[in-house]
Amino acid sequence: MRAVVFENYKTFPVLKDVEKPKPGPGEVLLKVAGTGACHSDVAVYNEFDANTPGAVPPSFTPGHENSGWVEELGEGVTGFRVGDADPVAAAPLSDAALTPYHAIRMSLPNLAGGGRFALVVGLGGLGQIAVQILKALTGATVIATDMKEEAMAKAAAHGAITVPGGPDQAARIREITGGRGVDAAFDFVGAAPTVKTAAASMAIGSRLTVVGIANGPYEWSFFGTPYESTITNTYWGTIEDLHEVAAMYRAGQIVTEIERFGMEDALEAYRRLEAGELSGRAVVVPHGA
Numbered sequence: 001m002r003a004v005v006f007e008n009y010k011t012f013p014v015l016k017d018v019e020k021p022k023p024g025p026g027e028v029l030l031k032v033a034g035t036g037a038c039h040s041d042v043a044v045y046n047e048f049d050a051n052t053p054g055a056v057p058p059s060f061t062p063g064h065e066n067s068g069w070v071e072e073l074g075e076g077v078t079g080f081r082v083g084d085a086d087p088v089a090a091a092p093l094s095d096a097a098l099t100p101y102h103a104i105r106m107s108l109p110n111l112a113g114g115g116r117f118a119l120v121v122g123l124g125g126l127g128q129i130a131v132q133i134l135k136a137l138t139g140a141t142v143i144a145t146d147m148k149e150e151a152m153a154k155a156a157a158h159g160a161i162t163v164p165g166g167p168d169q170a171a172r173i174r175e176i177t178g179g180r181g182v183d184a185a186f187d188f189v190g191a192a193p194t195v196k197t198a199a200a201s202m203a204i205g206s207r208l209t210v211v212g213i214a215n216g217p218y219e220w221s222f223f224g225t226p227y228e229s230t231i232t233n234t235y236w237g238t239i240e241d242l243h244e245v246a247a248m249y250r251a252g253q254i255v256t257e258i259e260r261f262g263m264e265d266a267l268e269a270y271r272r273l274e275a276g277e278l279s280g281r282a283v284v285v286p287h288g289a
Contacts, residue, residue: 002286004266006045007059013045015267018061023074034088034260036065037269037282038095039124043213046274063284067091090249092125092256092281095236097245100130100186102237103209104137107184110207116140117177120160121198122188122212123151125281128158129254130186135159136253143173143182145197150279154257170200181226182206192216202229209234258283 003018023029041062048055069085111118111134118138120130123146134142135158144160146152152162163172174181181203187194190212198208199218204226210233218231225231237245248254257280261269269282 027074029072031071033068034091034283035063036092098237119182119185190214
């Protein structure tokens, strides 16, 4: 069968034939309907090396946003039938929705009550879904910021107040909150400037979650952030979170914007992802786009 394969660090993946796997005891073989192409995949082959924390030695097939049909059951598997399926558009749920959901769920105490404000920094695939999750789960006013006008327009369509990037970015965010600052901030970039912007927008007792893995350094000082505020990070989510995300998707509370690529165009999806040319989530559809 055809697959995108990561063969070596600092090397663009290749498209090749690989052996079809066989499910072991307690396992299910999934026939992929769609798999999302994520910036984390790009980091694995473009930025990681053998000494990078979390690096997995090649070779392997990248991709961690998958939906599909049950193709084959391993020994002892119950509760599934061959042919059980999810739609292609559900593929990004396992990262692009699960990751922001987990970060937001951990911050819900900061957003409980009236007059609360949430900030989303970075309006790529995860940030766009974060806006939707915040609107569905909280009564907070959602502020969203990005450098791209198109991205901000999409966030505004989902109910966010948008603030463009620039030198007065944090000041404009604080102005929307009446000068108090936001109660919870989510940075889906993680670069030094975006962490600094989010930190400068925080209220007393607030929580900043850095979700993006651009890995920019941030200099902390006692008087440099509001009292009793928290700066933390999260990574992905739990299986319980994923069940709840799927329920939100089925209820129409989360809408994924995808761009489909056939298997032979899978490498083009990663090329466009690297180049920042995608407006939605790239989903590779192995059995026909």
